[in-house]
Amino acid sequence: MVDPLLRVPQPTAAELAAEGVSVRFQGLAALSEVNLTLLRGEIVGLIGPNGAGKTTLINCLTGFQRPTTGRVALAREDTAGWNPARFRKAGVARTFQAGRLFRDMTVAENVEVTGVGLGLDRKSAHSVAMEVLDWLGIADKAARTAGTLDYTDERRVGIARALVLPPAFILMDEPAAGMSDSEGEDLVGLVTSIPTKFGCGVLIIEHNMRVIMNVSHRLYVLDGGRTVAQGTPAEVQANPAVISAYLGADV
Numbered sequence: 233m234v235d236p237l238l239r240v241p242q243p244t245a246a247e248l249a250a251e252g253v254s255v256r257f258q259g260l261a262a263l264s265e266v267n268l269t270l271l272r273g274e275i276v277g278l279i280g281p282n283g284a285g286k287t288t289l290i291n292c293l294t295g296f297q298r299p300t301t302g303r304v305a306l307a308r309e310d311t312a313g314w315n316p317a318r319f320r321k322a323g324v325a326r327t328f329q330a331g332r333l334f335r336d337m338t339v340a341e342n343v344e345v346t347g348v349g350l351g352l353d354r355k356s357a358h359s360v361a362m363e364v365l366d367w368l369g370i371a372d373k374a375a376r377t378a379g380t381l382d383y384t385d386e387r388r389v390g391i392a393r394a395l396v397l398p399p400a401f402i403l404m405d406e407p408a409a410g411m412s413d414s415e416g417e418d419l420v421g422l423v424t425s426i427p428t429k430f431g432c433g434v435l436i437i438e439h440n441m442r443v444i445m446n447v448s449h450r451l452y453v454l455d456g457g458r459t460v461a462q463g464t465p466a467e468v469q470a471n472p473a474v475i476s477a478y479l480g481a482d483v
């Protein structure tokens with residue numbers, strides 16, 4: 233029998249990039265001329281103070297926000313006019329800063345919806361959903377109504393939805409926010425294994441500096457919508473602009 237997954241085209245893109253992306257909301261410059269590259273197989277951290285433009289950048293990279301100027305390119309192809317569903321089909325998935333589950337559906341159904349949306353039949357969608365839920369350690373809650381989950385498990389289901397039919401890239405908006413230190417560390421441990429387990433590139437926003445410096449191969453730092461630093465964790469931590477962005481000091 234043909235593997236049902238093989239009938240769904242698998243994403244092959246090797247690079248997702250923001251090229252000179254600016255976003256203006258009325259008078260406010262949420263992003264100004266931001267460049268970012270994410271390659272398959274790497275974990276890239278995105279940090280910056282509240283309101284720096286981090287979520288807006290993820291929104292642009294996933295089709296939820298149109299750049300005012302500049303462009304987002306997937307495997308060098310211009311994505312102008314693509315909606316989020318088209319990004320997902322082409323292999324770009326994301327998680328949200330807050331919930332967004334179908335609260336009256338079961339955990340398994342919440343994840344299956346993504347598989348069906350990507351072209352799987354119901355049965356295959358169920359089996360891939362269970363695989364991802366199992367990997368995230370919540371397969372035992374598959375039959376629970378999503379609305380009854382605690383916050384930590386809600387976050388896990390959001391991640392499961394993003395990882396169904398492994399995307400080429402997963403963009404995670406503060407996946408550990410609101411978790412206890414140990415829950416957050418468990419989750420970040422899983423995030424670290426996403427590139428090898430699923431073959432994805434990972435972009436992750438995370439406020440805990442120790443955690444983000446540990447998991448990221450490279451980082452970008454935004455402040456006031458501008459890139460103020462980028463590089464390896466060691467380079468970024470030694471950068472005066474980062475110290476200034478976080479401590480508000482003049483350097």
Ligand SMILES: Nc1ncnc2c1ncn2[C@@H]1O[C@H](COP(=O)(O)OP(=O)(O)OP(=O)(O)O)[C@@H](O)[C@H]1O
Nearest residue numbers: 257260261262280281282283284285286287288289
């Ligand atoms: N839809 C919108 N309309 C108007 N202003 C917006 C909109 N979305 C974001 N902004 C503004 O753009 C700026 C960047 O917001 P964004 O949510 O991207 O920041 P962030 O770095 O994700 O912050 P946080 O760490 O608090 O999540 C902020 O000043 C925010 O108020």
Ligand SMILES: [Mg+2]
Nearest residue numbers: 286287288329
């Ligand atoms: Mg945000």
